[in-house]
Structure formats: C-alpha cells, structure tokens
Amino acid sequence: MKLAEISIKRPTLIVVLFTILTLGGLFSYTQLGYELIPKFETNVITISTVYPGASPSEIENTVTKKIEDAIASLENIKKIESKSYESLSVVMVTLISGADVDVSMNDAQRKVNAILGDLPDDADPPSLTKFSFSDMPIITLGAKGKMDEAAFYDLIDKKISPVLSRVSGVAQVNIIGGQEREIQVNLDATKLQGYGLSIPEVQQIILSSNLDFPTGNIQTRDQKILIRLAGKYKTVDELRNLVVSSKNGIQIRLKDIADVQDAQKIAEKIARVDQKSAIILQIVKQSDANAVAVSEKVMSTIKNLENEYKANDLKLEVAKDSTVFTLEAADSVIHDLLIAVILVAIVMLFFLHSIRNSLIVMVSIPASLIATFIGVYLLGYTLNLMSLLGLSLVVGILVDDAIVVLENIYRHMEMGKSRIRAAYDGTAEIGGTVTSITLVIVVVFLPIAMSSGLVSDIITQFCMTVVISTLLSLLASFTIIPWLSSRFGKLEHIEGKNLFERVILGFENYLTRFTNWISKLLTWCLDHYKTTFAIVLFIFVSSVALVPAGFIGGEFFASSDSGEFLVQIEMPKEASLEQTNLMTQKAEAYLKSKNEVLTQFTTVGQTSEGFGSSQSTAYKAEIDVKMVDKKERENKDEAKVYSAKIKRELQKILIGAKVKTVPVGIMGTAEDATLQLVVTGTDVESAMKFAKLAENELRQIPGTSEIKLTVEDGNPEINVKVDRDKMAALGLTMQTVGLTMQTAYSGNTDAKFRSGEYEYDINIKYNEFDRKNINDVSNLIFVNNAGQQVKLNQFATITEGSGPSQLERRDKTASVTVQGQNIGVPSGTIVQQWQERLDKLEKPTGVNYIWGGDQENQSEGFGTLGIALLAAIVLVYLVMVGLYDSYIHPFVVLFAVPLSFIGALLALALTNNSLNIFTILGIIMLIGLVCKNAIMLVDYTNQRRAAGESIRTALIQANHARLRPILMTTIAMVFGMLPIALASGAGAEWKNGLAWVIIGGLISSLFLTLIVVPVIYEIMEKIVGKFSKGEKIDYEKEMVADYVHQELSDDGFNPKHTL
DSSP: OHHHHHHHHOHHHHHHHHHHHHHHHHHHHHHOOBOSSOOOOOOEEEEEEEOTTOOHHHHIIIIIHHHHHHHTTOSSEEEEEEEEETTEEEEEEEEOTTOOHHHHHHHHHHHHHHTGGGSOTTSOOOEEEEEOGGGSEEEEEEEEOSSOHHHHHHIIIIIIHHHHHTSTTEEEEEEESOOOEEEEEEEOHHHHHHHTOOHHHHHHHHHHTSEEEEEEEEEOSSOEEEEEEEESOOSHHHHHTOEEEEETTEEEEHHHHEEEEEEEOOOSOEEEETTEEOEEEEEEEOTTSOHHHHHHHHHHHHHHHHHHTGGGTOEEEEEEEHHHHHHHHHHHHHHHHHHHHHHHHHHHHHHHOSHHHHHHHHTHHHHHHHHHHHHHHHTTOOBOHHHHHHHHHTHHHHHHHHHHHHHHHHHHHHTTOOHHHHHHHHHHHHHHHHHHHHHHHHHHHHHHHHOOSHHHHHHHHHHHHHHHHHHHHHHHHHHHHHHHHHHHOOOOOOOOOSHHHHHHHHHHHHHHHHHHHHHHHHHHHHHTHHHHHHHHHHHHHHHHTTTTTTSSOBOSSOOOOOSEEEEEEEOOTTOOHHHHHHHHHHHHHHHHTOTTEEEEEEEESOOOSSGGGGSOOTTEEEEEEEEOOGGGSSSOOOHHHHHHHHHHHHHHHSTTSEEEEEEBOTTSSBOOOSEEEEEEESSHHHHHHHHHHHHHHHHTSTTEEEEEESOOOOEEEEEEEEOHHHHHHTTOOHHHHHHHHHHHHHOEEEEEEEETTEEEEEEEEEOGGGSSSHHHHHTOEEEOTTSOEEEGGGTEEEEEEEEOSEEEEETTEEEEEEEEEESSSOHHHHHHHHHHHHHHSOOOTTOEEEEEHHHHHHHHHHHHHHHHHHHHHHHHHHHHHHHHTOSSHHHHHHTHHHHHHHHHHHHHHHTTOOBOHHHHHHHHHHHHHHHHHHHHHHHHHHHHHHTTOOHHHHHHHHHHHHHHHHHHHHHHHHHHHHHHHTOOSTTHHHHHHHHHHHHHHHHHHHHHHHHHHHHHHHHHHHHHHHHOOSOOOOHHHHHTOOOOOOOOOTTSSSOOOOO
C-alpha cells in the first residue's frame, strides 16, 4: 500500500492533488451545458417532395415509389417508411445505430439526383434533411400588435423573424398564422368567354410584361452609360390597366376581364394564444446548441425587440418554453443530492459515534463528486437528467469505501496500536478487498457504456458518471482517509453523559442484539441448510412470478407527466376553415372555465401529428394546453389521465367533430401512439382488411384509447377523365388543358410585385364565383389554336368521388398502421394481450405485420440491456477470480445477485412501477452493489481460515466482524436513494423506479446475504473437500525449496550419462 504510506508521510502531496482536482471540477462545471436528456441521434434521413395539387395515389406512383427504388440500395438501412399526402411525399430512411448519417445523406442525395428527370415536371426537387429529436421547437411565441394585419405580418416576417433567427444557436424560425400581402387577379369566366381569351394567354401576357431588362450600354469618349429598361409593375393600377389584347384596334385591359386587388393571401391557418388572435413563432435550435443558453439569449432578444417596436405595441408572449422543464428537472436532482448527503451524514454519525469521524468519511463525498465534473466535461457530456441522476445515486456508494477503510483502521486502534500505525496497517490489510469492491461496480457499468443502440445513447452518460465518481472515491479512501485518521483519529468511549451519547448507547445496544440474533440464525441455518435453501428458493420463485402474473408491466420509457397535453379536433373532411375555427373556439371557451388549465395556444388548420404537420389541413385544429402545477390540480391528476377526462367532456359539446387528446411527452413533443402495429400487404386493400380486424381486437383490450387507422378514405375529389381522341380532334393538347385548369383552380404565382425592398406574389386565378361547384368545372373554357372556344365537358367525363387522404408504405410494400394510446396500463402488457388475439385471426396470403412504436424500441432496448446484464455478471465473476485466486469462491459471491432480485421485484410491484429501461438499469446497478457485501464476508472468512480457524468458526467470526460495515454501507445507500425514490416534480417518474429497485434489492440482500452466503460457502467447501485429492502444494515454499546439488560434466553443460 504505497498510497497509504505516502499519504501518511507526505500529506502535502494529497492536498495538492485534491486541490487541483477540485479546482478542475469547479471549472468544468461552469463549462457544462444543460439539456433534458443526452442528445441521442436517431439516424433518420427524411426526403420530402412537394408536388402541388396532386392526389395521394398520384404522388405515391409518380414520386414516392421512384424515390424508394432509388435509395433502396443505400448501405446500413434498417427500415424505409413512406407516406404520400395531398401534394406531399415523405420518405423516411432509418439507419442502423452507429451508421454515419452524413455519409448516407450524401449517398442518398446522389441517388435522388440521378432520378430527378423521372419525377413529374411540376414537382419541386426533393429536399433531404437529417431528422433529429433536437429539431423540435424549443420555444413557441405568440406575437400580437396594434397594426393592420398585412403590415403586422410583414413586420413579423421581414423584421422580427430574421432578428430571432440570427440569435446564435437558433436554426430556424417557423411562422404560423397571419396573412401575407398578395396581389390577386381574379379572372371572370364570362368576360373571358365574351372577349374570346384563354387563361394561358392572359397569364403569359401578365408574366411577360413584368420584366426588367439590362439592355447594354452606350459609350462616349469619356464615359460609359448603362441602359436599363424598367418594365416591372410599380403600382397596382399599372397592372389593372395592362393591355391584354388589342384586336381590330380595340384594346382590352386587364381590369375589363378581371378584378385586381391588393389583398391578403387566403388564410390557411389561424393561430391564437389564450383565445386572442396572434401570429405564432416557433423557434428551433441547432442540434448541437445548448437549449438553455439559446432560450436565455432569445428571451433577452425579445425584450429588446419589444422596446424597439414600442410604437406598434408589439408583444411577444412565450406560450411554451421547453427549457423551463429542463432546469426544473436539473434543479430537483441537485436538491435530492443535497438531501442525500445530509441523510448519509446522519447515518455516519450514528455508526461512528462522533462528528469528527463522520466528517472524515464525509470529506470523500465532495472530493469525488466535484472532481467527477472533470470527467463529464472531457467526455463531452452535459448536465442532463441522466448524468445528474448518476451523481445523486452515487452519494451512498461514495462513502462505502471510506467507511470500510475507516472501520478497519479503528479495529486496529482498539487492538492498542497508535493511530499512525493503525492507519497504515488498517489500510494495507483491507486494500485488496476495497479495490475489488470498487472494481465490481465499475465493471457492471462498462458493458452498457460500450454497447450501441438507442438505449446506450441514453444511458451511457449515467454509467460513466457513476464509474468516474466511484473510482475517485476509491482514490480518496486510500489517501484522504489514512492521512486524516493518522492525524485526527481518536477512539470515542461513550459513557452516556449527555443526550447524544445516550441515544448512541441505545443504538449500540440494539445493534449488539441484532448481531447476536443474526449469529444464532446463522448457526441454525448452517445446521439446517436444506430447509434454508428451500425457503429462499420459494421466495425467489414467487417474486419472479410477479412479472408473468401481471403485477409488474413492461414498457420502454416510464410514462412521465410534463403537465401538458394536446387537444386535436378533426371535422368532417369537407369542412371549411371557418367551420373548424368555430368548433375550436367552443373548445377553447370550455377549457378556459377549467381551473387546471394554465395557458392554451391554438392552431386551426394544422396539427403536429406526423410529417403532414407543415401542411395545412382545413378540417383539423389543435389546442396545446399547459396545466397548473401538480400540487394545485384538484385531483392531482397526471396530464395523461386529466386529458382523457377532458376528452369525454368535450365530446358532449363538440357535436359532429372527432376529439382526440394526446399527452405531451418529456421531450416536449406529442407522445406518438405508443401502440403501433404496421400491417403490410401486396396492396392497400388487403392490408386495410386485416388492419380493420386488428383494430377491432385492440378496442376490446382494457386500458387502450385513441385507436385509429392511419390510412383513411374520404377526401372528396372531382375526377376528370379525358378522352384523348376527342381532345386531339378539337385541337387541344394535354399541356394546355392541364395549365388552364391549374391556373383556374389553384392559381399561378409565378409573377411577383415589387413594393419597396420586398416582393409579393401576384396570384392569377378564377374568381370565387366561378369555382363553386362541379358544373363550373365542366363548363371551363379552353381556346384552341384556331381561336375556337371548347368546353371541358366536350372531351372529358367529370365525376365526384373520394380518395384516401394519405397512403403509407413500409419497406417498399403498401402498409396500414393501427395506432393507439395506453392509459394506466403499461404498453408491454397490452401488446402481449393483443398478440394473443392476433394469433387467432387468419392472415390472408401476402399480409404480414410488424410491431412499431414503443414495442419496437422495447424489444431492441431490452435486448441490449439483457446482453449487458449477462456481460456484467461474467465480468464480476472474473474480477473476483483474480481477487481470490480461486474459481469456486466467486460463485459463492454471485449467489447474492438473485437474492437482490427478490427485493427489487417486490419493490416494483408495491410502488406500482413497471419494468422499463430505467428500472432494468437499477437491477444491473444492484449486481455491483450487492456483490460488495458478499465479497467482504467471503474475504474475511478466508483471512480467518488462513489464521487457522475452522470453517464454521471463521464464518461466524466474519459475520460478527463485518456486520457493522455491511449494515453501515447498506443503510447509507438506502438513505442516499430515499430522496430520489420519493421525489416528485419534473422528470420524477423516471428516477423513482430506478431508486425503488435499488432500495428493495439492497434491503432484501442485506438480510439474505448475511445468512445464505455463509451457508453456500460451507456447502461449496464440503464439495471441494470431497473432490480435491491430497495435500495442496504450497507454491511459495516450493519456489525456494532445498535441493541436492549434482555436478555437471567436464564441459560444464551436459550432465554425465552414467550407464
């Protein structure tokens, strides 16, 4: 033990070392950023293509399938999902974890570029993006002001939004609501017919009269002058008076055949904050930026902007800021950490009898915690729920090594040694044990940190934080503890003079009785080892049976309450924006009357579900409701439960609309359907048929809600079928027909009107009167090359019908997804029941199904954790083989592991937690913690046997000598975990389960280890005794054994060969 020796002889070195570590730690802490969860990249590439006016089925055939075929040959693909909406195609490629997104992105871009020629001409070029969770808006603002609408939209769009997007760390600012200025040219069908003009002609003239020409220059001897022909429209009147045609000397102006207005674009989306009309700004951060820092900068920018535009009474209200939750979560963990430190200190005081001794032990907590930040900073981590959780859980573990060392030093002082000698001897004697105890904890976490996949991205920071701080606490217990106890150590003899001493005496009294009781129990158990074994086995089996019996459910993430939910309202497909808006206002008024509702912000014409969120859908609306703090809610309901209640109430009020409520997850995004079944088939119909059966089965399982199919029919369409022969005979081409119809009904905005420094669209389309019903479509007039007028119904049949509003594909086959939410029942449990029901259904040929949603992550995540669990056990075994120089004793120690599962599973069932990533992480952590107690027992037993005691005596002595440190470390740890187990507030649901598992496991293993491990030790020794032959060879002795010297032959090398 060189370290202990140095720290006693030259404590200055220790002071220097820890001063450097502490300063480094404090510096690193100031450099760390905050975020909610470690940044985990889901490797997804999204390819979206806009093809204006096309129906979903047309998009699927002309765009989606071509893009899928092009990118199917990428490397590292896990799955390809695609959705075709009205005028939008989205193809999402999920890559396997560990693939380099940037490389794949470049490959995908090249492959898409190669097929650009095959895509329809009107389609925009496909845009590729890397999708990452951090691209969700972190702040949502509602802007209000006293100005007319068009000017206000300009102010937001042209002045405010650019300023906000320049804030460092902001990636983009999305604007929802508000109406942009636009010059509308509304053509009158009858007048066009009267003057014999066609739409393409008018459009062509408007476009070609709106040009600036640089026409060259003139040169004189001394200068060169540019000539510019300014032909852009300066005013709207100029556009009104544009001559469209002059036949036979009669000029026809634009105002004769159209109504030209300087107006606003037709509203597609309406936004409100707390029922007041507003323009909503969503601020998205760059994926590597720190959310909290960005939020602070944005807030100060908002203050400046409000001052700058005071005249316009500009108000930018924060409707939602996701970083508030992050900071709350971080603060609550730090709060738990402080309570844990205090509780551990109290436990120390009871066991060590004096404030002086408990201080010696407690020094190692700040020494190792603060220095941990250096590691966190160097590894590029941030302060987030996981890394902070690691720090607060580790408080109980940090004092462990110190307790064990100090305990041993005092044992030596009681033998009569001086404190300096005791400090050295005590540390040296137990050095090996303490090192292996710490190594066991470290190796448990390594496999997780090394593995890849979604789970390890989330958990690695937790593991590494624990590993770093435990190693530092090992260093502290070999340096600070011997140094302090060699200077200030003192045996306390308590005589019960004052209240404090009397309390301690009482405590000691109980402790002695407990020790004696355990020893008696142990003796009984050693005598009746078969009975003991049977009882323990029975308890173990029955606690494991809690899982299949349904007392403990399984899910991927524990559901967490962020106090926010979305109300999504869907009207019949043909509803207009105005109707949807009226319905939404009813819902807002109702929500306002509720005490639990704090703020609400509304978007009509857009919802946040799926990738269609950027699109406007007039028949949908969404209200984002933020609730008051949990303590102030009447029934203390979680958002999930409360939103389900609200849904029932709203359904009675909003007649004729579908209402859906979605809790907002901890990431600030709508918790996508946790239950998802993707049904694939050779065509949509066959998949749809099976999906409807599956949906019906799901409806019968309790605990499910919001069940729906993603592919729905029912978008009203007017189908125009052209007879090509008739069309050709009438002298028209498909190009002319298509162009005319497109301009008439969706408008053409190729022309721009410049006003000051900004440009606005000039929108040429039929006026509203001429596009009301199906007859207007069939009477649409075309002009052929001969100048004759032809109506659409002369060469085409026009019918009304309906088509799907979106189509899906999965891995290049048609698919339909059944979606649902789970309420009050873990998703894993529902999936199990659903699977049983699906097995009974008959599957048509070509139809298959895959689990999506939570189940997909769960099976992948649990797989990773299962492997990590096995690896952890193997590594623990190997560390101990090295410690004990024996292959048998480590098995004895490993028996403590299943014993801890008993308590862990019981704790889960009693506190109503489910098996999810975090609770399984707790179970892995237990392996390391629980083996420690067993290691200390086995280690001491071996020492006593080496001193010549019999097995039975050695076991009972070990139990006596080691009960104190075992009790002390376990109680310290349980107390250190309690604040986390009982925490409420931001992100608490995750922490609770983890802490309860560890508390339950520690308590059950405390009692069972003290009894079962010695029993197994004795059984093992008996078995080994039977099988081992003869005496053991003492290798140390043999290495220096005497021998009879023999002469070598004359040459000094070869021995003499005597016959």
